[in-house]
Amino acid sequence: MLRISQYLREVAQAERDGVYPQSRRGGGNSGPVVIWNLTRRCNLTCKHCYALSADHDYPGELSFAEVETVMQDLRAYGVPVLILSGGEPLLRADLFDIAARAQTLGFYTALSTNGTLIDAAMAARIAAQQFDYVGISIDGTRDTHDKFRRLPGAYDASLQAIRLLHAQGVKTGLRYTFTDLNGQDFPALLRLMKDEAVDKFYFSHLNYAGRGNIHRGRDAHFEATRQALDLLFETAWQDALAGSSRDYVTGNNDADAAYLLRWVGERLPQWVAPLRQRLVAWGGNASGVGVANIDNLGVVHPDTMWWHYPLGSVRERPFSQIWSDRSDPLMDGLKTxxxxxxxxxxxxxxxxxxxxxxxxxxxxxxxxxxxxxxxxxxxxxxxxxxxxxxxxxxxxxxxxxxxxxxxxxxxxxxx
Structure with missing residues (x-):
C-alpha cells in the first residue's frame, strides 16, 4: 500500500519549511500486517472478489480456539496489525469475540466489510468494540456499485453504514477498485468522501485473483489509470496544503510510486531526490514480506491475491514458521x-x-x-x-x- 497523503504532506512541509522533513520511521523489525479472512461466506457475489465468496457455509473454517492460538503466535512473532475480513466478517458469529481477544493482545484491529449488514444497532456494536478502523467498499455511484456488487440496494445500504458509523465516531474509509467498468465514477467518489467526512480513501487497482482474474479483461486502460491517479494526487496535494487529515492510499500496483515521483518532479523538482529516498526506503511491493494473508481454512498466502498459492496451514505449523520458511521458491524470491x-x-x-x-x-x-x-x-x-x-x-x-x-x-x- 502506497501512502500518498503521507508523502505529499512531507512535500508540503518541505515547501513551507524549506527543508525536507526527517524520517519518522520506527526502529526495530516487526512482522507483517495480516489480512485474515475469518470466513468465506458473504451475502454478496462481487465481480472482482478474490475469494470467490458466496452466501453459504464453507466447511472447515477455523474455530475460535484455533483463531486464538494463531493470534498468540502472531503477536509473539511481532505482527502489529490484524485486518479482519471475509467474505463478509459480520456473518461470523464470534467476530466480536475475536476482535476483543485481538485487542487484548495489543493488535491494531481493523474491520473490512461491505457495509450492507450495518444498521443502527450494528453500528453501535462496532463503535462499542472500538475497532481502530473500518473500511467499507464503494465501487461507484449507485447503479455502478449495485452492478459490481450484484445486489440492488447495496450502494444505499453501504452509504448508510458509513453515515451510521460516522455518527458513532468510528474512523472509516472507502475502498474502491478501479476498472474500466467504474472509472467514470471515480471523481464522484472523491466528492462523496468529502461530503460524508470519510477519513480515508483506498484506491485499489484490479488484481488478477478470483473473480478479479476472470474479469481482468475489464482492467482499466493505462491512460485512464494515469488520469485517475492525476486526479487522486491533485486531490491529496490540495488536502496536504490545507492541512486536512484525510488520507489517500493506493494498492495493487506499485508503479504508483514511480508515477507519484514523476508527478512531484513535474511540479516541485527540488524535492524529487529526498522523496525518492523515502520511496526506496518504503520498498515497493510488500507481498511475502510486509503483508500476509490467512484464509478461512487457516492456509497462509503471500497476500490476499495469492489464494491459488498455499504456503502451509496454521493447523500443521505455526504462522511464524511458515512465514520464515524460504524453502518455497515464491517466498524466497519475494524476500530476496x-x-x-x-x-x-x-x-x-x-x-x-x-x-x-x-x-x-x-x-x-x-x-x-x-x-x-x-x-x-x-x-x-x-x-x-x-x-x-x-x-x-x-x-x-x-x-x-x-x-x-x-x-x-x-x-x-x-x-
Whole structure:
C-alpha cells in the first residue's frame, strides 16, 4: 500500500519549511500486517472478489480456539496489525469475540466489510468494540456499485453504514477498485468522501485473483489509470496544503510510486531526490514480506491475491514458521533483495522503489512468477529503458482477457 497523503504532506512541509522533513520511521523489525479472512461466506457475489465468496457455509473454517492460538503466535512473532475480513466478517458469529481477544493482545484491529449488514444497532456494536478502523467498499455511484456488487440496494445500504458509523465516531474509509467498468465514477467518489467526512480513501487497482482474474479483461486502460491517479494526487496535494487529515492510499500496483515521483518532479523538482529516498526506503511491493494473508481454512498466502498459492496451514505449523520458511521458491524470491524479476521490470530505473510490482499479474498472464508485470502503465521512455534494452526485450507482455480454456497456467518458479 502506497501512502500518498503521507508523502505529499512531507512535500508540503518541505515547501513551507524549506527543508525536507526527517524520517519518522520506527526502529526495530516487526512482522507483517495480516489480512485474515475469518470466513468465506458473504451475502454478496462481487465481480472482482478474490475469494470467490458466496452466501453459504464453507466447511472447515477455523474455530475460535484455533483463531486464538494463531493470534498468540502472531503477536509473539511481532505482527502489529490484524485486518479482519471475509467474505463478509459480520456473518461470523464470534467476530466480536475475536476482535476483543485481538485487542487484548495489543493488535491494531481493523474491520473490512461491505457495509450492507450495518444498521443502527450494528453500528453501535462496532463503535462499542472500538475497532481502530473500518473500511467499507464503494465501487461507484449507485447503479455502478449495485452492478459490481450484484445486489440492488447495496450502494444505499453501504452509504448508510458509513453515515451510521460516522455518527458513532468510528474512523472509516472507502475502498474502491478501479476498472474500466467504474472509472467514470471515480471523481464522484472523491466528492462523496468529502461530503460524508470519510477519513480515508483506498484506491485499489484490479488484481488478477478470483473473480478479479476472470474479469481482468475489464482492467482499466493505462491512460485512464494515469488520469485517475492525476486526479487522486491533485486531490491529496490540495488536502496536504490545507492541512486536512484525510488520507489517500493506493494498492495493487506499485508503479504508483514511480508515477507519484514523476508527478512531484513535474511540479516541485527540488524535492524529487529526498522523496525518492523515502520511496526506496518504503520498498515497493510488500507481498511475502510486509503483508500476509490467512484464509478461512487457516492456509497462509503471500497476500490476499495469492489464494491459488498455499504456503502451509496454521493447523500443521505455526504462522511464524511458515512465514520464515524460504524453502518455497515464491517466498524466497519475494524476500530476496533485489527480487529476481526479469524483462522490462529488471531494467526499470524505478525498480528500487517499486520492487518489480505485483507478481500475481505476471504469473496469471505468463505462468512465470518473475516475468514483467503487464499491469505497469509506464512506457519504456518513462522507465528509462535504453534503445538497446527495448529492442532486446521486444514487445511487452500483452494483457489478455481471461479464457476458461486457459484458466489453469503452470507456475514457473525458476529464475
Amino acid at each position: 533483495r533485489p527480487r529476481p524479476v526479469q524483462g522490462r521490470c529488471a531494467e526499470c530505473q524505478y525498480f528500487a522503489l517499486c520492487g518489480g510490482n505485483t507478481r500475481v499479474r505476471a504469473q496469471q498472464i505468463t505462468g512465470d512468477l518473475w516475468a514483467e508485470d503487464p499491469g505497469c502503465y509506464l512506457d519504456d521512455a518513462e522507465i528509462g529503458l535504453s534503445a538497446e534494452a527495448a529492442e532486446r526485450l521486444s514487445a511487452r507482455v500483452p494483457l489478455r482477457p481471461f479464457s476458461h480454456r486457459a484458466s489453469s497456467i503452470p507456475i514457473r518458479t525458476e529464475v
